[in-house]
Amino acid sequence: MESSSVKRLKVMNPNQSDKKMTSTKRTHPSQHQTSASHWITLLSALLLSACASKPVPPDWQTNAFAALKDFSAAYLKGNTRLADFEFARAKSEIASTGRADLLARAELTRCAVRLASLELDQCAGYQTLAAEASPDEQAYAAFLTGQWRDLDVARLPVPYRAIVLTAAAKQPSDPQPSALAAIEDPLSRLIAAGALLQSSRLTGADIARATDTASSQGWRRPLLAWLGVQLKRAGDAQDPQSASRIQRRIDLVLQGAPKNP
Structure with missing residues (x-):
């Protein structure tokens, strides 16, 4: 998962009120700045709150930003030890x-990445700090x-607004897919899918x-999680052929998993 480089981030002054930040290169609201990668980059970018008059940020800012990026990459690949x-x-x-x-903000970053892999812990790490969080x-x-x-x-990133509004307008028995297909960023899409599962609004x-x-991103952990969901559905539907096919995919992914994650 690549995010904007530290050098291109336009960040806030820590002595000012918190505001959502964007890179120095502006993008259209419906593109990069509304994706989940933007949100995770935003949470990380707010750590890099150096003043414009201080081109070199303190070491803690750069180190924290790099560590959050490395956490996300390691977690999605299935390397738990490195991610932790x-x-x-x-x-x-x-x-x-x-x-x-x-x-x-850092705990929300972790919660979002974990949700992409269907680790549903109600953002436990964030909950103890929720009183310090902004309304957004x-x-x-x-x-x-x-x-x-x-x-x-209105306080959500734009693609997630569509997810919630579309879900609210649908009937419980409506088989039509959600607005998930409209989300271009891969991590954004997986996070939104996890949120739909949490709210019992996910379709086949x-x-x-x-x-x-x-699968297309080569993210082992979320792939195994979502294949597990498919396997359960195939079992519930008494479809042994599909279940066998899905199990073969799971076995293949596990063959290449880290030996000591």
Whole structure:
């Protein structure tokens, strides 16, 4: 998962109020700045809050940003040990500032990446810091945990707004897919699919799209999770042929898994 480089990030002054940041190169609102990669980049970018008059940020900012990126990459590939190490490193760097709001953002980053792999823990790490979070972050946390009732949709990244609004307009028995297909960024799509599963609004077409997305990116952990969902559905439908095919895919993915993740 690539995000904008540190050099291209336009970030906030830590003495000013928190604002959503973008890169110095502007993009159309319907493109990169609305994806989940943007949101994760945003959470990381807010760590890099150097003033314009100070071109070289403090070491903790650069180190925390790099650690969050490395955490995400390692986690999606299935390397739990490295992912845990990198996230602990990010938290250590952030903790040196004494800013609980930045720790809350980092925990939301972890929650979103874990949700892409169907690790449903209700953002436990974030919950202890929720009081320090902004309304936008609280809305995002509610989206990730499937708590969509009375959700302020306008505070979500644009693609996620469509997910919530489309789901609200559908009937429970409607087999039509959600707005998942319209999300271009792969990680964004998987996070949205996980949120749909959390809120019991996921369709068969959504599951297939999430599985294909993880497969195309070579992200072992989410691929195994979504193949597991497909396998259960095939079993529930008493479709042994599909179940056997899915199990073969799972076995193949496991063959290349890290020996000591």
